[in-house]
Amino acid sequence: MSLDYMIQYLDFTYLLLPIDIYQAVASIGSSAPIEACMRPEDAAAIRDLLLFRDAREDTFAELVRAGFLQRFPPGVTLINESEPADFLYVVVEGLVELFATSGDRETTMSIVEPVGTFILAAVLNDQVYLQSARTLEKAQILMIPAEKVREALGTDPAFTHAVVTELARGYRRAIKEVKNQKLRTGAERLANWLLRQAVPSDTEARVRLRFEKRVLSSLLGMTPENLSRALSALKPHGVVILGPEILIQDQAALLRFANPSPLVDGPE
């Protein structure tokens, strides 16, 4: 058992003991300044987030100072829906899956990449989380106490304005997702997702999956089996599957099939 694995295991145990989490995390947070744990470029990336970019220097400093920077191994559940929103989360490194359940069914709601935040709405209204979150790979997460975020809201107008903008963005993204689900078939959702992921290129685009296909299938609202079939169905439309790598050889053909719209797939 390697030391690396030991560390991961220890982190993991913190999460299995909810009562002890806060002390454990807090002690880590207080013993080592956030800035010391973070690579400078990561700190700069957080500062450059739309949510923080226009905030006053002292607002930002206070939020980060009060936050806990923590590393997690893959597969760790960070939050559970129906729990009160204690922290605003910032993904500094790695991948986080937001998912939701109802009865015994579960679906992936979104994938958060660095540098992105999640569950801002629950934090602001001091409500329970509507979604759960788990790490998909080794991740570095900044957790900012909800109380601090709400405080900053009252003291820094520029930050408040950024929160409004970010909330409105999230709102609109969610509306688009409803449209995506209600107006499209599975194969169309997949085609549009691929086009959105693809690095723009004149000739051909390549999409490299950073997570399992079963996660993608759930994100798109279908079963893993169906995703396989949907991918096959896209072959006649210029798509080539090479394991976790997907080539879009004929972008025009895929666009014709996908029929994307900025009112559904738009970046914001």
Next chain:
Amino acid sequence: MSLDYMIQYLDFTYLLLPIDIYQAVASIGSSAPIEACMRPEDAAAIRDLLLFRDAREDTFAELVRAGFLQRFPPGVTLINESEPADFLYVVVEGLVELFATSGDRETTMSIVEPVGTFILAAVLNDQVYLQSARTLEKAQILMIPAEKVREALGTDPAFTHAVVTELARGYRRAIKEVKNQKLRTGAERLANWLLRQAVPSDTEARVRLRFEKRVLSSLLGMTPENLSRALSALKPHGVVILGPEILIQDQAALLRFANPSPLVDGPE
């Protein structure tokens, strides 16, 4: 042809001539003070909206003063998706359907009752509408210029805070709708919708549809035919259909089938 109908018809023509709308509406707005056109209880209801309740008196007055109060006949398209967001809308009376399209498909996104607002997010970020809106019945609508809303955002902290809360609410409602769509079957969505509409009662609840069933079917993400079948499928679970009136005779049974959750069906 009655005078009443004439007036409706004239209103309608304004909407068919987009270039002339603004002048027409503006002239109405300036010739008659809003307060004169509105019943006092309606004005009070608007003031009592979560969005306006905590706003300063002068902020509210300015927003309403700059707004246009307009009556519309049923079936009038108020806004079209992809158009720039020029107004924040408040439904004072009647019913408004928000819907969205993609290609030749269309789906109902939500129904707005008095007193409610719609498309706040687009207004705040100065973006295009993601949804279209049409009246389902004779309606009275207050249209507040987007510019005024954004101005108020910078001058009235209490209003800003209300906007944050309202946005977060809308965001969470949209997330819930995604969960509703991805995690439930059509019949389950129907059952939960009925329970949500039903006036709480110890014995039996009654739901009276205020709009066509085809609209409801679209709202729930199914075809009209399927809604009929889904309603029939709920009969063994204590539901009786009497045309546009639906009785829930056995609430316990329907609850057992619907399996509602505050994280999907909650009021906020």
Next chain:
DNA sequence: CGTAAGATTGAGTCCGATCAAGGCGAGTGG
């Protein structure tokens, strides 16, 4: 090299959509 987990493929079933026909009700005109 062996195991385990994920991905794919096939077969059967279910849910929902489409197409087509008939019933009901409101509004219209004779």
Next chain:
DNA sequence: CCACTCGCCTTGATCGGACTCAATCTTACG
């Protein structure tokens, strides 16, 4: 007052898409 008509709702039959179950293949990793 009554037939007519036009939507809307319903019902049935058929079709297609998506899910389930099961088996096989691939891959990652010990």
